[in-house]
Amino acid sequence: MKYVDEFRDAGIISGVAREIARTAKPSRLYRIMEVCGGHTHSIYRHGLRDVLPANIELVHGPGCPVCVLPTGRVDDGLAIAARENVILTCFGDMMRVPGTKGTPLELKARGADIRMVYSPLDALRIAASNPEKHVCFFAIGFETTAPSTALTILRAQELGVNNFSVFCNHVTIVPAMRAILDSPDMRIDGFVGPGHVSSITGCRPYEFIARDYGKPVVVSGFEPLDILESILLILRQLDAGEARVENQYKRIVPWEGNPPALMALARVFELRPYFEWRGLGFISQSALSIKPDFAGFDAEKLFNVPGVRVTDPRGAQCGEVLKGVLKPPQCKLFGTECNPEHPVGALMVSSEGACAAYYRYAMHASAVEA
Amino acid sequence: MCLAIPGQIVEIAEKEPLARVNVGGVTRNVNVGLLDDGAVAPGDWILIHVGFALSKIDEGQAHDQLRMLRAMGEDGLAIEEVRGYRFAEPSQ
Ligand code: SF4
Numbered sequence: 001m002k003y004v005d006e007f008r009d010a011g012i013i014s015g016v017a018r019e020i021a022r023t024a025k026p027s028r029l030y031r032i033m034e035v036c037g038g039h040t041h042s043i044y045r046h047g048l049r050d051v052l053p054a055n056i057e058l059v060h061g062p063g064c065p066v067c068v069l070p071t072g073r074v075d076d077g078l079a080i081a082a083r084e085n086v087i088l089t090c091f092g093d094m095m096r097v098p099g100t101k102g103t104p105l106e107l108k109a110r111g112a113d114i115r116m117v118y119s120p121l122d123a124l125r126i127a128a129s130n131p132e133k134h135v136c137f138f139a140i141g142f143e144t145t146a147p148s149t150a151l152t153i154l155r156a157q158e159l160g161v162n163n164f165s166v167f168c169n170h171v172t173i174v175p176a177m178r179a180i181l182d183s184p185d186m187r188i189d190g191f192v193g194p195g196h197v198s199s200i201t202g203c204r205p206y207e208f209i210a211r212d213y214g215k216p217v218v219v220s221g222f223e224p225l226d227i228l229e230s231i232l233l234i235l236r237q238l239d240a241g242e243a244r245v246e247n248q249y250k251r252i253v254p255w256e257g258n259p260p261a262l263m264a265l266a267r268v269f270e271l272r273p274y275f276e277w278r279g280l281g282f283i284s285q286s287a288l289s290i291k292p293d294f295a296g297f298d299a300e301k302l303f304n305v306p307g308v309r310v311t312d313p314r315g316a317q318c319g320e321v322l323k324g325v326l327k328p329p330q331c332k333l334f335g336t337e338c339n340p341e342h343p344v345g346a347l348m349v350s351s352e353g354a355c356a357a358y359y360r361y362a363m364h365a366s367a368v369e370a
Numbered sequence: 371m372c373l374a375i376p377g378q379i380v381e382i383a384e385k386e387p388l389a390r391v392n393v394g395g396v397t398r399n400v401n402v403g404l405l406d407d408g409a410v411a412p413g414d415w416i417l418i419h420v421g422f423a424l425s426k427i428d429e430g431q432a433h434d435q436l437r438m439l440r441a442m443g444e445d446g447l448a449i450e451e452v453r454g455y456r457f458a459e460p461s462q
Pocket of ligand 1: 328
């Protein structure tokens with residue numbers, strides 16, 4: 001398999017950038033939110049900020065799974081890991097997210113049995129081969145990831161693996177977008193809609209944003225050209241006084257989503273009445289819990305987790321950055337106390353986190369050869 | 371973790387919803403239970419996320435996606451992730 005290193009589309013990209021500059025009215029300011037952390041990463045990596053006119057502001061959205069997980073839930077997961085005979089499993093990004101008493105990685109170094117997995121099915125396999133232990137999977141992620149957890153729970157039931165559970169922190173993107181639209185300190189003119197989340201959910205769930213809030217949503221791919229095209233489509237809608245949901249990422253996203261994945265979600269999960277998001281606070285019906293039919297696999301039913309609400313460490317402004325009110329370097333800890341080697345906040349952990357992306361690329365502009 | 375990794379199907383398992391895929395020379399089994407029954411066959415390309423096929427794609431899209439992972443400096447991580455899928459490998 002061959003990787004092609006150079007940018008195929010350099011010429012087309014400057015064409016789209018020129019078209020954006022022509023379409024954007026110099027008399028107004030455009031605030032466009034890219035919802036998904038993958039887009040945030042791509043925007044910084046490719047220096048897309050630099051090819052946009054100054055009156056287009058890109059606001060980073062909440063679509064980064066580890067970033068929106070509140071510290072209290074990290075603590076809850078680590079409380080499960082601290083129990084006798086428990087193996088806690090989680091994705092690599094999660095290993096470095098700070099809880100009140102440290103990150104999963106640090107707790108592991110102090111003796112807790114915490115293991116990184118690349119798939120929830122690997123957590124299930126660890127359970128099957130360690131019948132004398134209880135294996136809990138710390139599940140995070142949006143609709144892209146939740147169907148995989150659902151199928152894993154169904155598989156555990158089918159195989160009769162009874163020493164396996166899921167600490168479910170799956171969240172859904174649309175209620176967070178609604179919360180942002182309802183928030184008085186946020187003025188967003190349009191959304192670059194999530195790519196892979198939409199491959200599961202389809203485009204319909206965003207229709208209310210166009211209909212009720214009058215804002216364009218363009219579901220977008222992750223390449224620089226995709227993102228610029230999506231921004232142009234948003235500008236064209238705004239220019240024409242329209243608000244619609246458009247699908248720029250048709251090659252991956254079917255308008256109706258992925259029916260088998262949606263069925264798996266509906267079988268295993270139900271909506272929580274409310275869930276806490278870092279920065280955004282409690283949002284109603286914004287997260288998934290495991291249905292009572294599968295209570296035997298629900299870590300929250302099996303273990304008494306503390307469930308304590310914890311504020312961010314002193315000086316950390318993750319919430320403001322997540323809401324798009326502050327840019328990463330405006331946080332008092334950015335680049336000093338908080339850096340990718342020693343993340344104070346979750347936004348510095350994952351490559352999808354705005355602070356990590358900014359630190360890696362925007363601070364070292366020479367590293368961006370795009 | 372929102373990486374979606376392109377891979378080419380080498381073989382489809384008979385009893386379970388599993389497909390053996392090749393990602394940059396690494397072969398592993400991934401779960402195809404999120405795709406419609408019979409949606410994929412050997413030679414097809416899929417996008418993989420946390421051990422599951424998310425969608426079927428064509429070869430051109432697979433190469434685009436690879437190029438993008440490369441451009442984002444995430445191609446090494448992608449291979450590492452696929453290498454880490456152990457759930458349907460014979461135990462060592
Ligand atoms: S720099 Fe660190 S503490 Fe500040 S907002 Fe970013 S992640 Fe949070």
